[in-house]
Structure formats: C-alpha cells, structure tokens
Amino acid sequence: MIDPSMRPELWLHYGVGPNPRQFSAVREEYYYLEEAMEDVARGRDSRLTMISGEARSRLKEALGDGFMDRYVRWMDKNGVNVVTATSYEYPALLKEIPDPPPVLFYRGTLNMDMQLPLAIVGIRRCTEYGKEVAKKFGRELVKAGATVVSGLATGIDGYAALGALSVEGAQDPTVAVLGCGIDVVYPQGNEKLYGAIAERGCLMTEFLPKTPPLPRNFPQRNRIISGLSLGVLVVEAGERSGSAVTARLALEQGREVFAIPGRITDPMSVGTNAMIRRGEAKTVTSVSDILEEFGEGGAGDEVRSVRFNELSPLEQRVVKALSEGEKNEDELLERCGGGVDELISTLTGLTFSGIIKQLPGSVYALDTLETNIVY
Amino acid sequence: MLSQANSFGLSGLKGFPVKVEADISGGLPAYETVGLPDTAVRESRERVRAALKNAGFDYPSDRRITVSLAPADLRKEGSVYDLPIALAILSANGQLKQAPLVRAVYLGELALNGQVRGVNGVLPMVISAREAGESVFFVPRENAKEAACVEGVRVFPVDDLSQLVRFLRGEGDMAPLPKVEFSPEEGESPWDFADIRGQAAAKRAAQIAAAGGHNLLLCGTPGSGKTMLARAIPSILPPMTPAECMEVTKIHSVMGHRGLVTVRPFRAPHHGASAAAITGGGANALPGEISLAHMGVLFLDEFPEFHRDVLESLRQPLEDGIVTVSRTRMSCTYPASFMLVAAMNPCPCGNRGSRTRQCTCTPSQIHRYARRISGPLLDRIDLFIEMNDVPFEDLAGKEKGEPSASIRKRVVAARARQRLRFGEDSTKTNARMSVQEIEAFCPLNSRCQALMEQAFLRMDLSARAYQRIRKVARTIADLDGSEQIQEKHLAEAIRYRRLSILGENEL
Numbered sequence: 001m002i003d004p005s006m007r008p009e010l011w012l013h014y015g016v017g018p019n020p021r022q023f024s025a026v027r028e029e030y031y032y033l034e035e036a037m038e039d040v041a042r043g044r045d046s047r048l049t050m051i052s053g054e055a056r057s058r059l060k061e062a063l064g065d066g067f068m069d070r071y072v073r074w075m076d077k078n079g080v081n082v083v084t085a086t087s088y089e090y091p092a093l094l095k096e097i098p099d100p101p102p103v104l105f106y107r108g109t110l111n112m113d114m115q116l117p118l119a120i121v122g123i124r125r126c127t128e129y130g131k132e133v134a135k136k137f138g139r140e141l142v143k144a145g146a147t148v149v150s151g152l153a154t155g156i157d158g159y160a161a162l163g164a165l166s167v168e169g170a171q172d173p174t175v176a177v178l179g180c181g182i183d184v185v186y187p188q189g190n191e192k193l194y195g196a197i198a199e200r201g202c203l204m205t206e207f208l209p210k211t212p213p214l215p216r217n218f219p220q221r222n223r224i225i226s227g228l229s230l231g232v233l234v235v236e237a238g239e240r241s242g243s244a245v246t247a248r249l250a251l252e253q254g255r256e257v258f259a260i261p262g263r264i265t266d267p268m269s270v271g272t273n274a275m276i277r278r279g280e281a282k283t284v285t286s287v288s289d290i291l292e293e294f295g296e297g298g299a300g301d302e303v304r305s306v307r308f309n310e311l312s313p314l315e316q317r318v319v320k321a322l323s324e325g326e327k328n329e330d331e332l333l334e335r336c337g338g339g340v341d342e343l344i345s346t347l348t349g350l351t352f353s354g355i356i357k358q359l360p361g362s363v364y365a366l367d368t369l370e371t372n373i374v375y
Numbered sequence: 376m377l378s379q380a381n382s383f384g385l386s387g388l389k390g391f392p393v394k395v396e397a398d399i400s401g402g403l404p405a406y407e408t409v410g411l412p413d414t415a416v417r418e419s420r421e422r423v424r425a426a427l428k429n430a431g432f433d434y435p436s437d438r439r440i441t442v443s444l445a446p447a448d449l450r451k452e453g454s455v456y457d458l459p460i461a462l463a464i465l466s467a468n469g470q471l472k473q474a475p476l477v478r479a480v481y482l483g484e485l486a487l488n489g490q491v492r493g494v495n496g497v498l499p500m501v502i503s504a505r506e507a508g509e510s511v512f513f514v515p516r517e518n519a520k521e522a523a524c525v526e527g528v529r530v531f532p533v534d535d536l537s538q539l540v541r542f543l544r545g546e547g548d549m550a551p552l553p554k555v556e557f558s559p560e561e562g563e564s565p566w567d568f569a570d571i572r573g574q575a576a577a578k579r580a581a582q583i584a585a586a587g588g589h590n591l592l593l594c595g596t597p598g599s600g601k602t603m604l605a606r607a608i609p610s611i612l613p614p615m616t617p618a619e620c621m622e623v624t625k626i627h628s629v630m631g632h633r634g635l636v637t638v639r640p641f642r643a644p645h646h647g648a649s650a651a652a653i654t655g656g657g658a659n660a661l662p663g664e665i666s667l668a669h670m671g672v673l674f675l676d677e678f679p680e681f682h683r684d685v686l687e688s689l690r691q692p693l694e695d696g697i698v699t700v701s702r703t704r705m706s707c708t709y710p711a712s713f714m715l716v717a718a719m720n721p722c723p724c725g726n727r728g729s730r731t732r733q734c735t736c737t738p739s740q741i742h743r744y745a746r747r748i749s750g751p752l753l754d755r756i757d758l759f760i761e762m763n764d765v766p767f768e769d770l771a772g773k774e775k776g777e778p779s780a781s782i783r784k785r786v787v788a789a790r791a792r793q794r795l796r797f798g799e800d801s802t803k804t805n806a807r808m809s810v811q812e813i814e815a816f817c818p819l820n821s822r823c824q825a826l827m828e829q830a831f832l833r834m835d836l837s838a839r840a841y842q843r844i845r846k847v848a849r850t851i852a853d854l855d856g857s858e859q860i861q862e863k864h865l866a867e868a869i870r871y872r873r874l875s876i877l878g879e880n881e882l
Binding site: 124125126154155187188189267328329330333340341342344345346347348349351352358359360361362363 | 573574575576578579595596721727728729730733736737738739742760761762763765826829830833851854855862863864865866867869870873
C-alpha cells in the first residue's frame with residue numbers, strides 16, 4: 001500500500017516528470033507541498049514560475065476528478081511500490097549523488113542498505129567472451145555477498161543479472177534500473193528475466209508508468225545505476241558507449257570503476273581497454289580484484305584445478321593445443337592426430353568436465369574461468 | 376453396335392480397373408464421353424478422331440458415338456484412355472473383333488498421326504492390375520520398361536495404332552518385352568568427399584547420417600561448404616535394393632518419370648516452395664517432394680527461409696515415414712521415408728562464429744532467427760553440426776580427404792549390421808527405430824548412463840532428444856563394428872546434439 005503522506009510528492013513528480021532539478025526547485029519554494037497544491041487548485045501560479053507551463057497544466061490536471069486516487073490504486077493493483085527521497089527507506093548511497101531521483105517506482109524488495117551493491121554494465125551486442133565473464137562475475141559477486149546492479153538490457157547487463165539469479169537463496173541478488181516505465185518490458189523477449197527479478201530482486205525506475213524506452217532516457221537512467229553502487233564493473237564497451245557514460249558518472253559520484261581487459265583487436269573491448277589505459281578504471285581479472293577494494297578479500301574465485309598428468313594422452317594434446325589459443329576441430333585434428341571420431345568424443349568429455357568450452361562455429365577454447373590446469 | 380476394352384485408372388498409388396465402352400448408333404451425329412471424365416479425358420475425342428482418320432481407319436463421323444468409362448462414380452484423369460477408346464470405337468464400328476480387347480489391358484495416349492505416346496503412372500497401374508488378375512498389357516513403348524519389371528506379366532510395347540490393330544487382327548506380329556530386372560546403381564554426385572578440404576567433423580557427421588539414415592542439420596557461415604557437403608552425400612549412400620527401386624519407381628512414375636529409378640533420389644526444392652509442393656497435394660492429391668525423396672535425400676537449403684507451415688508439415692512424415700494427402704475428393708497415402716539434410720546460416724548476417732568476418736546481428740535478431748525452426752522440428756533432427764569457413768590459404772594447403780568410395784564401404788557395412796538387426800528384407804535403419812527397439816538394441820552401460828546424466832544436466836535435453844542420441848550412438852557403434860554402445864560412441868553422439876544458436880534464448 002502506498003502511504004498517503006507520499007501523495008503530494010507523487011503529485012509533483014507526475015507534473016514535472018523525471019526532472020530532479022525542477023522537482024527540488026519547487027520543494028525549495030514550498031516547504032509544505034500542500035500549499036503548492038492549493039495554489040495550483042486556485043490557479044495562483046506566481047510562485048511556480050520556475051516550471052514550464054506544460055508542467056503547471058499537468059499539475060492542475062492531476063488535482064482534478066480523483067486522478068490521484070486512480071493513480072495510486074493502479075500502482076497498488078500492479079504491485080508497484082514508491083519510495084521518495086525524503087523517506088528513510090530511500091537507498092542511502094543514492095542520496096549522496098548530485099541529483100538523486102526524488103521519486104522511485106519499484107517492484108520486488110528494495111533494501112535501503114545493501115551490503116555491497118556493485119554495478120555490472122556493458123555493451124548489448126556482446127561477444128561470447130563478454131557473455132561468460134558477465135555471468136561468472138554476476139554469480140560470484142553475489143556469492144560473496146554483493147548485489148548486482150544492472151540495466152536489464154540484452155547483452156552484458158542481462159547476463160550479469162542472469163548470473164546473479166543463478167545463486168539460489170541469495171539475499172538481494174540483483175537490482176535492475178529501467179530506462180522506461182515500471183510496467184514496460186524492454187527489450188521484448190526479456191519477460192522471463194523481468195519476472196524473475198521482480199520476484200527475487202528489485203526492478204526500479206524514476207520514469208512515469210507507461211513511459212516508452214526513449215533513447216534519451218538511458219543516459220539519465222545510468223546515473224542511478226552508478227549512484228546505487230559502490231563500484232561499477234564494465235565488462236565490454238565499444239568506442240562510444242553508454243557504459244562509458246556510466247563509468248564517467250561513477251567517477252563524478254566518487255565511486256570505484258573497474259574494467260575487464262580485452263584483446264586490442266576486439267571492437268567490443270575498445271572502450272574498456274581505453275578506460276584502463278587512461279587510468280580511469282582498475283583492471284580486473286578475477287572477482288577478488290574487486291572485493292579487495294572493499295576489504296572483502298575473503299571469498300576466493302571459483303576455479304577448479306585439474307592436474308595435467310591425470311589427463312589421457314589425447315586430452316593432454318588437446319589441452320596443449322588449446323593453451324595456444326582457440327582452435328576449430330580441423331585444426332585440432334591436425335595438431336593432435338587420432339581419428340575424427342576419437343577426437344570428437346574426447347572433446348565432449350573435456351567439455352563436460354569444464355576444462356574446455358565450445359564457441360559458435362565448432363571452435364573450442366580452454367575454459368579458464370572454470371578450470372585451472374596445473375602442469 | 377456396342378463394344379468394350381479394358382483399361383486402368385489410378386488413385387494415389389493404387390490402380391482400379393476401368394471398362395471403356397463404346398456405342399455407335401443412329402441419330403444426330405454426336406460424341407459423348409461419360410463416367411466423370413476430366414478435361415484431358417474429354418479432349419480425347421479430338422485425338423481419337425484425328426488418330427483414327429490419319430491411321431487410315433474409318434471414323435463414323437455421321438453417327439452418334441457414346442463412350443462410357445466404368446465405374447461411373449470414380450473420376451478418370453489423364454490421357455491414358457485414348458488407346459482403349461480408339462480400339463473400342465473401331466470394334467463397335469466392326470473393324471476389329473471384340474475378344475482381344477477384353478483379354479488384355481490397354482494404356483496409352485494417341486498422337487494425331489496415330490502414334491502412341493507415354494503416360495504417367497503405368498507401373499502402379501500394372502502392379503494393381505496384376506493383383507486383380509490381369510496378365511497381358513499393351514502399353515506405350517516409353518512405358519514398356521517400367522511395366523515389364525512386374526513379375527508374371529506379358530508386356531507388349533506399342534508404337535502406333537495401326538501396328539497394334541494389325542496385330543489384334545492377326546495380320547502382324549508383336550513381341551512381348553522380356554522381364555526387366557532392376558539393377559540398382561550407386562549414386563553419383565558432382566563432388567567426391569575427397570574434394571572437400573577440411574571440415575573433418577562435418578564429413579564425419581554426414582557419414583554417420585548416411586550409415587543410419589539420420590536427419591542432419593548443417594549450420595555454418597556462407598562459403599563453409601554446406602551445400603557442397605550435402606550434394607556429396609549421394610556419393611556415400613549405399614545402393615538401393617531391387618524392392619526399394621520398385622517402390623521409388625512407382626512414385627516417380629506417377630509424377631511423369633519414364634523408365635526405372637535405380638539411383639537413390641536427391642531432391643533439393645527451393646525455399647519458396649509451397650506446403651502442397653513439399654508434402655503433396657493439388658486437386659488430384661499428387662505426391663510432393665518428400666515422397667519423391669523416398670529412400671533418398673531431401674535437401675532443404677536455407678532451412679529457416681522455408682515457410683513456417685512447410686516446415687511444420689514435415690514433422691509428421693519425419694516421424695512416420697508416410698504422408699497422407701487429403702483433398703475434398705480423395706485421400707492418398709504416399710511413402711515418405713527420406714533422409715532430411717537441412718542447411719542454415721548461424722545468424723541472419725551469416726558471420727556468427729566466423730573468425731575472419733564480424734557478425735553484425737543483435738542477440739534478439741539471432742534469437743528470432745533461431746526461433747523460426749520450432750523445437751518439435753529440431754527434436755526430429757538427429758545430428759547437428761556447425762561448419763566454419765576455411766581460409767583460402769588453408770584450402771590450398773590441405774591434403775585431400777578420404778574418397779567417397781571408401782567411406783561408402785563403411786556405410787554399406789554399417790547398413791548390413793542394421794539388416795541383421797531388423798531382418799534381411801527390412802528397409803529399416805537405426806534412425807527409424809521405435810522406442811521398444813531402442814530399449815532392446817541400444818542398452819547403455821553404467822558408464823554411459825553417467826555420461827548421459829551429465830548431458831542432461833548441461834544441455835537441457837528433451838526426452839525425444841535423449842532417444843535421438845541413443846540412436847545416433849547405435850549407428851556410431853555400427854560404423855565401429857561394435858556390438859555394444861561404448862562410452863566413446865555415446866560421447867561422440869552427444870557432440871552432434873550441440874548447436875550454439877539454440878543457446879541464444881536464455882534472455
């Protein structure tokens with residue numbers, strides 16, 4: 001149930017929209033928002049010149065004909081909750097940023113004081129590498145007690161949330177900040193993930209219900225992602241990307257920035273490599289690189305060890321060939337010898353034991369995120 | 376005067392006897408055809424009149440001619456009745472005795488000069504007629520060979536009308552064709568497996584598919600050799616048995632093929648094809664591509680580009696090996712036991728997984744593309760293989776692979792093992808095992824069970840996929856000459872169940 005005391009703020013937010021500056025300007029003018037409501041109702045707008053005429057007419061409209069009742073009832077019915085910047089339930093870290101959203105709509109459970117909120121962001125059109133890293137870091141950070149904050153986009157954000165949700169029984173595994181209304185699922189096809197986060201984590205947005213995912217919403221949304229978090233991990237970013245915006249905002253807000261290095265030839269890693277080169281981001285190769293910044297060095301990385309000597313001769317040859325880089329079946333056959341049937345069944349065995357992984361196009365690589373080979 | 380001649384009609388692959396009756400009487404000059412004739416049958420009157428006249432016979436154009444095709448309630452189609460109608464009219468006109476016309480079956484189309492032309496569906500008609508007790512056939516020379524492969528019949532090839540009439544009058548001589556035996560031949564292909572450089576895993580998958588009659592999906596970047604590999608598959612398939620040849624020839628005969636089919640069919644319809652063209656249909660419920668590919672290969676290139684309804688209509692024939700085509704007027708069942716070879720790109724732009732070109736597709740585009748092929752359809756495909764483009768410098772450097780002929784030897788040996796399993800005359804392959812047969816012939820030992828459990832955990836398999844893996848493992852063991860399915864066979868079979876594009880629907 002939405003507290004009736006929030007109504008004046010909800011009313012003002014409806015009028016000015018997701019516009020924190022105008023919102024706080026009105027707040028400064030009126031200590032009691034009820035006075036503003038009365039002024040608007042009587043058509044006296046001499047004290048409301050700081051907001052646009054359009055906003056004034058929306059404020060007026062929202063006063064009439066039981067509108068606020070319907071608005072609040074709709075939210076109650078759809079399981080949407082509201083938290084305002086003045087309430088004590090508002091996330092503490094988010095209060096510290098320059099222009100915190102005055103009103104947040106959310107679904108799921110909102111924890112004002114998350115243990116270790118960390119954002120994982122990155123490109124939508126991610127590579128296989130980015131996908132695996134995002135999932136792994138999402139999973140392992142949650143295991144170490146962190147909450148993964150992301151943007152519920154396809155690509156890195158989605159995979160990070162997926163990794164976070166894969167840890168069963170975790171407290172506050174993930175928070176997703178939307179660039180659209182709370183009742184809009186974007187991108188399409190994300191319904192399953194959207195539902196899972198609403199159930200086990202928290203979905204939030206400062207945009208009014210039914211707001212479409214306009215391109216200009218996302219940079220504004222990104223300040224909340226970094227504002228909620230102690231640090232931001234950029235997994236993959238192109239040359240000009242939204243993740244770079246999030247990282248810059250995080251630096252302005254005084255938060256830590258981490259980046260996963262990539263190959264210099266990889267267009268999806270240009271952004272992250274540049275952040276590292278400019279000294280804006282700390283290079284991260286394992287979860288402990290992040291945790292140690294927050295004095296949480298305890299949880300180690302989840303890597304199994306396998307002794308090279310215990311592998312069969314063909315397995316040893318395959319592992320050796322792959323340690324020089326990914327290879328397809330033809331190349332492995334040329335390097336390792338043996339029949340194609342024997343090679344293929346060996347590859348299945350190695351894949352199942354987590355030593356190697358299969359990439360698109362029948363290409364194989366060592367799964368160093370899962371298994372460490374001890375020579 | 377009244378007269379009649381025997382002929383045959385066709386409904387699906389089943390023939391039915393047709394009595395062609397002709398009556399010539401006084402009255403206004405007219406020509407009437409009754410007995411549910413289609414347009415081709417009705418037009419026969421023009422061909423018959425011209426053929427009789429040009430062959431030098433007397434045509435009673437000043438009298439009333441009634442031609443009846445009995446039974447009157449079955450539709451008669453095509454030009455096959457030209458010859459018996461001409462003979463019945465001649466007989467009714469007193470130019471030919473009645474007796475020989477009812478002791479044999481006459482089939483054939485007439486040219487205007489009296490020559491006899493080939494018709495469709497002679498083989499299934501002769502088979503049905505033989506079962507109905509007929510043994511003497513006069514058929515066009517073009518069709519004589521297919522008719523003569525039926526046991527216990529005398530087939531007289533007919534060149535033209537006057538030759539036949541002279542023979543029936545006892546004036547000339549005609550020799551029946553000796554019995555024709557099917558001599559199955561090995562399939563030919565523009566490419567030999569030795570010509571395909573690299574792609575060892577894909578070639579291995581094709582070999583397994585050929586050995587067990589399994590359906591195969593090739594997924595790879597443009598230029599990776601999907602089409603070339605698919606077209607090379609006939610070169611490693613074993614030859615058909617004579618019985619299989621007979622069955623295939625029957626279907627092809629209905630669709631206008633003259634002569635015997637002795638090589639396994641390879642059909643590659645374009646992706647614009649309609650559901651009726653693929654599964655069979657039209658007003659006459661004719662067989663479609665899947666039946667023409669019976670005992671052979673149906674190659675569907677650009678698999679996701681086929682219309683959705685076409686792809687879904689493949690599901691039931693893939694499972695049962697037959698297809699029933701139902702139309703308002705008739706319903707026919709055709710055999711459709713084919714090996715499906717499908718080829719697709721790994722994503723809309725085609726470059727996903729390529730190491731030389733960058734993929735420009737978004738995850739949702741890839742997801743949508745993968746979704747065009749439904750889960751139930753994928754469940755009916757036994758082997759998936761991903762192929763990657765081979766850089767040119769590698770192509771030139773690679774040595775030639777194993778030639779098709781030696782791969783075919785292994786395939787034939789594996790098929791021989793399957794015949795031992797399913798019975799000597801059975802055309803069954805491992806791919807067509809029932810669940811009971813899988814239980815009986817594909818037992819998994821404890822190590823295999825453990826491997827299978829891991830596969831379930833990691834790969835999200837359906838129950839049907841589980842059975843498919845066991846069937847493929849059976850074929851791999853057959854190729855290996857092993858009685859038992861071993862761990863290595865199963866591990867290899869599991870590999871052919873992985874397709875990375877299918878993993879793209881997590882989000």
